[in-house]
Amino acid sequence: MIYKKYTKVFAVLATAAMLSVTLAGCSKDSASSSKQETANWTGKITIWDGPRWEENGNKYAWIESQKKAFESSHPGVTVEIVQVPWADMNDKLGVSIAGKAWPDVAPVDISGNGVNAAFLKQKVLEPLDDYVTADDKKDFLPNALDAYSQDGKLYGLPGGMTVHGMLLNLDLFQERNVEPPKDGKWTWNEFVDDMKKLTYDKDGDGKIDVYGLSTYIKNGYYESWPFLYMDGGRPLSDDLTKFTFDSKEAEGAMKKLADLKNIPVAPKEMGSGDVGGTWKAFSAQKNVAVEPWATWAIQAAQKANMKNFMVAAYPSGSGKPVTIGGVGGWMMFHQDDAGKKKVVADLMKQLTSTEQQVVTAKNYSVFPSRKSAVDQNPFADNPQMQQAQKLTETAVMIPKQVNWKKIDEAIQSQLQLVLNGEKSPEDAMGEAKKTVDDLLTK
CATH class of the missing domain: 3.40.190.10 (Periplasmic binding protein-like II)
Structure with a gap:
């Protein structure tokens, strides 16, 4: 009885082994055939x-x-x-x-x-x-x-x-005996100190002719935004479900940028949507020492025969160094x-x-x-x-939110009011939040 039992078990195992080999062969042939079919498309x-x-x-x-x-x-x-x-x-x-x-x-x-x-x-x-x-x-x-x-x-x-970076007119730095930032990096306080030195009355008529910084605010353009990110602020939460540009980090950075016009180290035009005029002030008129621009501006400056300029990082605040790319x-x-x-x-x-x-x-x-x-x-x-x-290593991208274009418009229109001195960051972002919250639910 024991002999018959083991004989039966052996037969079952042998049959299973043969079936396994057969199936493995079929599977291998099938996979090989699939790969071949894929490769031969x-x-x-x-x-x-x-x-x-x-x-x-x-x-x-x-x-x-x-x-x-x-x-x-x-x-x-x-x-x-x-x-x-x-x-x-x-x-x-x-x-x-x-x-x-x-x-x-x-x-x-x-x-x-x-x-x-x-x-x-x-x-x-x-x-x-x-x-x-x-x-x-x-x-x-x-x-x-x-x-x-x-x-x-x-x-x-x-x-x-x-990537967005800061373009520096080194002729103006040399004229004012200002050292460019070492390795292209500076803190916010270092940056402000340099902008003060680069803002001056060039022709002696009692009026400021050259400013340290200028930039603009316009839908779909982000030259000014790395300033707003420098203390850790961001427009939306990581999961893209909440408006977060009303945080103390973001609103504090907005105030710092707006206050540059009051020091003053920036012209009254800073914060308008005049892209062409802002670029002309830097590249042709040369009455602004530093402006943030996207990559295209490097080649444009070179073609405009601006031989003595460099690219630097945005000033860093309490957050990690960051730019937008x-x-x-x-x-x-x-x-x-x-x-x-x-x-x-x-x-x-x-x-x-x-x-x-x-x-x-x-x-x-x-x-x-x-x-x-x-x-x-x-x-x-x-x-x-x-x-x-x-x-490029510190670049972050604009949020991949389905309604970002409309969200961007809601934020940028309020940012213009902040830089023009018409609204506080708190009031402006409070208004933007109403529109953005509605867009985030759609």
Whole structure:
């Protein structure tokens, strides 16, 4: 009986083992077949892009070269480029989503704040975690990668960064015997002391001709905002559900900035929406020593023949050093075919590779979001861009809130009143809160 019992058990185990081997073989063959099917996908990928730097009169030359290279490395795959002006990009994408005719890949402008919150809410973007290795993720600057992440998933790949920094007219610093901030860093008190020295009557007529600082307030522009962040204030809570620009840290920073006009180390025009006039005062009239600007202004100053200027960080307060940046990159829209999804991801990785980030940095005057590209020192012959590139590590992005455009308008209109001396920060942010709280519930 015992012999029969063990014989029966052995037979059952043997049968189970054979079945396990058979199933494992089928599973392996199935996985191999699936990988092969994915690897062998052929067809058309549609990519949208905006104009970039010009080559032989063509501002789409770079994306066309990428198309050619990708088609060469992926036989049977064709890449269709749709040229879209940057100003029209988000609206056209919105229309395409409404009509369920979205592209496979679309870009985020370099001044953007990462993955589009509205597209995430509409669930039309593909997560990319399965196609990006852990080592690859480590190569991206954390704040750049964070701009394309939501709820622990990666919904895009960053290609380049912009940053806001302080431009200093060193001719005026030398004229007033003021030492520029060491390593481009200064505290708020050091900054104010320098602005006082840089504000003076140049022609001796009893009136101030040169001011230390000027900036402006305008919807969608954030040159003044790092001042408001310096003590730890932020417009919204981390989970984007609460208005927080009415905190003592934020309102205190607003008062510090507004008070610069009363000292006075800033002209009465500071805080208006006059972008052109503010830039002209710095670059052409040269009657303002320091102004905060986004990355584009570095190249503009160089073209304006301002040879003696430098880039510095915003003054630091009680919070960590901070500035505001933008992160351009690429998003993948919903795909039904797993094979195509992998190939589209391959294209996105090519566009954001170390090699292409170096090319983009040198030609498009944006900063790499990959550490390996930064290590190649693409701005070796451009000290101002080198100085600004250091600021990318402290850059934070504008909140990825679906209604941010309207929230921004509500805040900026009140900030103008603060800098014009028409409202206290407390009253202004109290008014902004009413509008923003309503928008946060929608």
